[in-house]
Each structure stands twice: as structure tokens, then as C-alpha cells.
Amino acid sequence: MRPPLIAHVIHHLVVGGLENGLVNLVNCMPESRYRHAIVCVKDYSDFRNRIRRPDVEVIALHREDGRPFKLYRQLYLVFKALKPAIVHSRNMTGLDSLLPATLAGVPIRVHGEHGRDMNDPDGSNRKYLWLRRLHRPFVQHYVTVSSDLERYLVQRVGIAARRITQIYNGVDAKRFAPAPDYQRLAIPGGPFNGEEFFVIGTVGRLQAIKDQVTLVRAFARARALDPRAAGRMRLAIVGDGAERAAIERTVQETALGEFVWMPGAREDVAQVLRGFDLFVLPSRGEGISNTILEAMASGLPVVATRVGGNPELVAEGSTGLLVRPGDPDVIAKAILEYVRDPAHRLAHAAAARRRAEECYSLEAMVAAYGALYDRLLARAGRATSPHAQPPRLAS
Numbered sequence: 001m002r003p004p005l006i007a008h009v010i011h012h013l014v015v016g017g018l019e020n021g022l023v024n025l026v027n028c029m030p031e032s033r034y035r036h037a038i039v040c041v042k043d044y045s046d047f048r049n050r051i052r053r054p055d056v057e058v059i060a061l062h063r064e065d066g067r068p069f070k071l072y073r074q075l076y077l078v079f080k081a082l083k084p085a086i087v088h089s090r091n092m093t094g095l096d097s098l099l100p101a102t103l104a105g106v107p108i109r110v111h112g113e114h115g116r117d118m119n120d121p122d123g124s125n126r127k128y129l130w131l132r133r134l135h136r137p138f139v140q141h142y143v144t145v146s147s148d149l150e151r152y153l154v155q156r157v158g159i160a161a162r163r164i165t166q167i168y169n170g171v172d173a174k175r176f177a178p179a180p181d182y183q184r185l186a187i188p189g190g191p192f193n194g195e196e197f198f199v200i201g202t203v204g205r206l207q208a209i210k211d212q213v214t215l216v217r218a219f220a221r222a223r224a225l226d227p228r229a230a231g232r233m234r235l236a237i238v239g240d241g242a243e244r245a246a247i248e249r250t251v252q253e254t255a256l257g258e259f260v261w262m263p264g265a266r267e268d269v270a271q272v273l274r275g276f277d278l279f280v281l282p283s284r285g286e287g288i289s290n291t292i293l294e295a296m297a298s299g300l301p302v303v304a305t306r307v308g309g310n311p312e313l314v315a316e317g318s319t320g321l322l323v324r325p326g327d328p329d330v331i332a333k334a335i336l337e338y339v340r341d342p343a344h345r346l347a348h349a350a351a352a353r354r355r356a357e358e359c360y361s362l363e364a365m366v367a368a369y370g371a372l373y374d375r376l377l378a379r380a381g382r383a384t385s386p387h388a389q390p391p392r393l394a395s
Contacts, residue, residue: 004085004377005035007078007106011093013044013058015239015265016205017290018090018114021145021169021365027052028366034373037082041071041093057082072100079104085382086373088143090114095131098138108376111135112143113153115287116308118209122285123152132157141376143369145169145288146309165372168312170365171293173357178299179274182349187275188268191261192234198339199234201276203269203291206241208284211305211326213243213250215282218331220254222339225332229339233259238272240265273298277345278338284325286310297356301348303334313360319352 008026013019026036027050036056038048043060051058061074075097079087087101090112101109120128136157142164144150150166153159179185186193200219204210215237223230237247237260244262251260266272273279279295279302286308293313295302302320304310314320321334338345 003031003033003035004373004382005037005082006086006088006373007037007039007082007084007101009039009041009075009087009089009094009097011091012040012042012060013038014047015045017169017287019047020290021114022090023047023050024170024172024362025366025369026056028362029370031055033370037084039075039078039097041096068096071096075100076104079106085377086110088112092117092128092131095135098135102138107380107382108141109139110141110143110372110376111139112145113149113287114145115149116209116285118207118285120285121209121307123156129156139163141165141372143167143372146312148309148312149287165368167365167368167372168360169288169290169293170362171290171297171356171360172362173297176270176273176294176297176356178297178349178353182299182346182353184277185271185274187236187272189263190236190272190275192236193275196232197234198229198232198277199236199275200278200280200335201236201238201273202280202282203238203266203272203294204281206237206239206243206247208243210241210243211282211284212237212247214326214328215280215331216247216250216254216256216260217328218280218282218335219260220256221328221332222335223256223259226336226339229336233335233339235260236272236276237262238264238266238269269294270298273300276300278303278335280331280335281305281310282325282331283307283310288313293356293360296352296360299349299353301338301345301352303331303338315351315355319348319355 038058040060041063044058048058063071079101084106086108087106088110089097091114098109144166150164153164154161192199219235279300281292281304283305288309292302302314304314305325306322307325311322314322316322323330323334
């Protein structure tokens, strides 16, 4: 008997937290347990090459704006051809797949909520609420990556708690590991590798909701607040996206060009993180941030905004600090706490690593998804693979 097929529906398969979590799930779920296909409503990039399983089909539908019925037909035909046991859609774009999956006779339909949209950072957008409520009849079960998103579904969308499973993202603690004694290592090609520097870093897509512009302003403010420390402080903004030009303008306006490094997207993120002294996430909205988890596993204290699932990850005063979003002054003061006190930084670095290992393992995430899929199949009277094995991790 072939293992059941799961068709995962996402917007596009590119560099991102949701996409990274999906690839980790596919790679670590044993082939004897479930098969996978990834349906991209838009398209995919060479990020698909991170999928190690040769049996995973990746399909791009190249959605055309303003032609929803064409997309519904495409999705219907894909599901009829694939005959998946489960369709697992994610975020707003994924909602479009639920009606076609129902009409195509897919027995189990799961919808995941993984984060906030820039147009809806606090979950109050009426159009998005209406769309989620409209699609409730087509979903058997929901998955959220944070308790914050679970509360949103219950309190705002009207989903019964029994229909929701909350599963934290997992981090590969073997790949993302600290340098010896939590000391900073050199970043290949990086300009701030000298021991005299204190490197403040962030990693992620350059989007308005990630608000790296505020981080640049906070960096400028921190330098102004402590001129003695300013000579050591450097800022690294790793990633690419639509906000790059706005961030670069802010760097120029604050005359920080020689103190800020923006290398674009990097494939060696684990190595890059070991080249930071402090990780900062200035987002205006989050689900569960993979970059926070990766930074914690890499032995970095984290300064993050108090939004979405960030307070669930950062143990304030133990592994990092939580700050008000959009406020350069409070972010600057949080940064300076670590610049001025090396012992404080090291204590939080070690605590962050322990928390990542104990609470957010990749094994736990894969096991939780596997158990959920098994339970839903059993409830629907569908058999799972008799050769199921526990999740495997990359060496």
C-alpha cells in the first residue's frame, strides 16, 4: 500500500519562514509514512532545490490576478489528478484551494495559519475575517503556529477550539548551533569580522511588515545615545525584498553607510548567525518567527517586538527582550543593554540555546504533524501506512 499523499497549497515556494517550515516537514517525514506534493498558487524559485526527496512534485499554477475562476478550475483539475488523501492549505492564498478540494472529493482538508499580512497586522481586517468565515465549512481541521493565532481563530473567526491544533515551528539545532563559548565567528565575505566590533544583525525578507527601516533608525539612535559604544557597533541586514530601496534610503539619510552591511539573501544563514553578537527582529506582525528560533539555537540573545507569537518564543529577561513595535528609541535602549554588558549577553545567549533545544525541536514539530494527519485519516476511516517510521533529521 502506497503511503497517503498530502497536497500542500501555498502562495509560492521561495525563501521564507512558512516555506522553510514546509520543506523541513517534507524532508524529515519518513517516505514510508506520507507522500507529498506542493502546489504553488503563484510560482517557485530555486528554493525548491532544498527538498531532498525525489518523489515530491512541485506544481506552479501562475495565478492571474482578477481571474479567480480560472484558478479554481486549475486547482480542481490538480486535485482530481493527484487524488490526495489530505489537502493542507496555508494562509490567505491557501483558502482558494478549499472549495476546489471539496468538489474534487478530497476527504480531509486542513488549513494552517502561519503569520500576519501587512494589510492585517493585528487581525482586524474585515475582508480577511469575512473570507476566513466564508471558508469554515470546507475545513475539517485548523493548524496554527502560535497561541496568538489560535486565539484569533477562536475569538474573531469563530472556530471551535476542538477544531484547532497548535504546533510550534521547529528548528534544526544541529545546523543552527552556537560558536564555541558563544563568541562571534567570521562571516565569509563580511566586512565586520574584527574582534573590535559588536555586530547587531537581522535576517529575513525585506518587507514592510518586517520593518527593517525602524531597525536602521534604532541603530542610529543607539549610536547617538552612547557615543563611546558607537565606534564598536555595526549593523547587518541580511535578506532581500521589496523594501530594500527604502531601507537603503534610510541608511543614507542617517549617514550610516560605512556601518551597515546589506549583502542580500544568503544561503549560509547558519554561518551568518554565528557572526552576530545580537539578533533583532523589528516586525510589526508575526506568526512564529523561524529566524528567532534559528537565532536562539545559534546562541544569540534576541530583541524582538511584542507582536504575534514573539512573546511565546522570547523569555523576556532570560533569553532576550521584548519591545514596542515601530519605536526606534525603545529598540535602541534594548540594544545598548547588550552592547554595554558582555556578561548579560553571554547569559542570555546560553539560555536562548537551551530554550531552543528543549522547547522547539524539529523532531517535535514533525511528530506533531504526523500525529495530526494520522488522527484525521483514522477519523475519516482511511488507513495510514503500516510501515510508518519516526521522523528523521538531517545529519
